Amino acid sequence: MSKRTDELTEKLKLKPDQVFYRFSLAQAFLDEDNHTLACRELEKCVQAKPDWLIATLSLGRTYLQLGKIEKAKQNLELSLELARKQNHDDPAAEAEQLLKECNSSN
Numbered sequence: 001m002s003k004r005t006d007e008l009t010e011k012l013k014l015k016p017d018q019v020f021y022r023f024s025l026a027q028a029f030l031d032e033d034n035h036t037l038a039c040r041e042l043e044k045c046v047q048a049k050p051d052w053l054i055a056t057l058s059l060g061r062t063y064l065q066l067g068k069i070e071k072a073k074q075n076l077e078l079s080l081e082l083a084r085k086q087n088h089d090d091p092a093a094e095a096e097q098l099l100k101e102c103n104s105s106n
Helices: 003-014 018-029 033-046 051-068 069-085 088-106
Strands: none
Touching: 003 018, 018 033, 018 051, 018 069, 051 069, 051 088, 069 088
């Protein structure tokens, strides 16, 4: 683990319900190519805030990178739904593209 992940882990020990620290930790794990730990933290973010579009989209993208296609599709479909409800065109387009990648992987 890096200094950044160590620092964020320590912050989360003090404030375990702080989802923004948790999301930052997930991003730090992604920067280290540790997709498994990133998914663990992103899952917790989505559980805490089910309508958090960026966390859901990141989770779907990360599952796709791990080759967990069904979990990726589930989160990307939810991301697409959230993006449309929240009127976010760019995340909707990204979710659609990633869903196409999921479908071509099957």
